[in-house]
Amino acid sequence: MRVVVAEDLYLLRDGMVRLIEAFGHEVVGTAATGPETLDALLTLRPDVSVVDVRMPPTQSDEGLRAALAARREVRGLPVLVLSQHVEQLYARELLADGAGGIGYFLKESVFDADQFVDALERVAGGGTAMDPAVIAKLLSSGSSNRGLERLTEREHSVLSLMAEGLSNQAIAQRLFLSESAISKYTTSLFGKLGITDDDNTNRRVLAVLAYLNKT
């Protein structure tokens, strides 16, 4: 895969580049500021990019904004956003276009290199990958979407793992169930959330959106 790494701290950027290259992927560009990131994303069109939220020049959410702007230009451009903290607010903004190919993780997720690169590959493939911390926050929040109230407990746990970005196979392993059982649960929860079987929309992304959409 061709990867762009956008991170302002040299040590972290360097470490990330080395980690990604160690897994046999190619880092085609790096960026250290918001404008550089946007430029790199739009000109290099990487298979996937790793973007830090807080970057110069304003040290606010430059990276996040660059990622969102790039995805407005190129729908579904795969971006994995990294941050020192995760906010539901940002997760919702990233997922809002429903195009998939999005990931949002705490920076320390790179500690587990296998899982990190796995998430990176999932995002590159158009899937979603959410940090368990985001999902945990969602679970602890009070109100939720009307459709979600009709889900059974099991469907709930399947949906939350799906939101983390796991495949049916991985969910089956986590819950000690067969893959066919999981696919039955997913079909029924898609039905309850009113997500139709349409090839052009990413059903899993829509399910996660329903999960996040609690207004």
Added chain:
Amino acid sequence: MRQVLSWVRRACVGFVRACAVAAVALLVPAVWAAAVALWIWWWDAHLWSGIGPLIWACVGTLALARPVCRMFRALVARWTGTVIPAGYRQPGPVVRMSTGYWWNGYSYERTRRDALMDQKLRMWWRDPAVWRDLRFTAIAPLTAGVVASVPPAGVVAAVLGFSQPGLPARLVGALGLVVAVAGAPYAWRIAEPVAVRFLRPSSTMALADRVDELTAQRADTTVAQAAEIRRIERDLHDGAQARLVALGLSLATAEKLMETDPDQARALMRQARDGAATSLAELRELVRGITPPVLNERGLVDAVRALALDSPLDVTVDDGVQLRLDPPIESAVYFGVAELLTNAAKHAHASTVRISLARDDTGLVVDVEDDGRGGADVRAGGGLDGLRRRLAVFDGTVEITSPSGGPTHVRMMVPCASS
């Protein structure tokens, strides 16, 4: 008939009030008149014998100034509802020091009684209100005193005039009666404008008050800041620092074991990684407590929205404004909202909360309303008191309406220049 009755009643009430105003306003002049009368009385005996009554009159004026002003204020407040702030200085606390002496804010005294006496005297002497009161006792007789004396004086003239034979005397008496009756309902009203004009705290006093307030706030802020820094230091010391030491130890041991016991080394390295993750989580919590990252990245409105998303309650945010204020103000308001959300969940057992952020001509207005059971009050040292203090630093105010049974409505207002 009823009109006449009500007019008579007003005249009677007015007459009594005019007498009261005149009596209070003329109290000090009466003391001086008595002193001068005594002096003249004793004039033949010795010229200097009049000094005594004059000294007594001075002392009497000093002692009476404040009670006269108090009475005036009380009368005006009672009759017209116009409350005039007194603006007297409030005594600070008298505390016992470790040496056993008492400190009253000005000096050390051997006993509490001495300290209180000393404080009272010094405060009285330094209080700019004393000069205002003295000035008022000089002005009041010439203004309110003169006007309010008209009805009583008319009555006196009437009584004297009718008690003597002769047409001119009768005429004077009739005139006095007319003046008394016609002036009775109105004469006392002079008290209000005079009091408002001359009894108000002067700008010097207002400034002195403000200085006191700011001094107290500064002390509060300094103490709070110091406590906060100590907390951060302790958290870092017991948390991240200790964990980093453990991390170094694990890595050093793993390095040693690499050749001889690779399995053990691998386990230690995994442990080190877990330790790093834990200390990162701790640091994140710490940072969130100092200043939430989303506040830095997005400003107040989005930070409040993020707070609403994280709350276990059903929180709606109405934000008519996209504004960036000074970071310290944003931080104070943010932590205020966080405190109120916590209260709504923990104490009020609310299920929905409505937050609205708006700005008007004077500044930022944040309303937080829940559907809980109410009964919130500001206890000294409590969360709401802390909120009030935090906002007071920016001249912000907190209004709390929380009847028992709910709902609770809190309005925070912070003045700020438009940006």
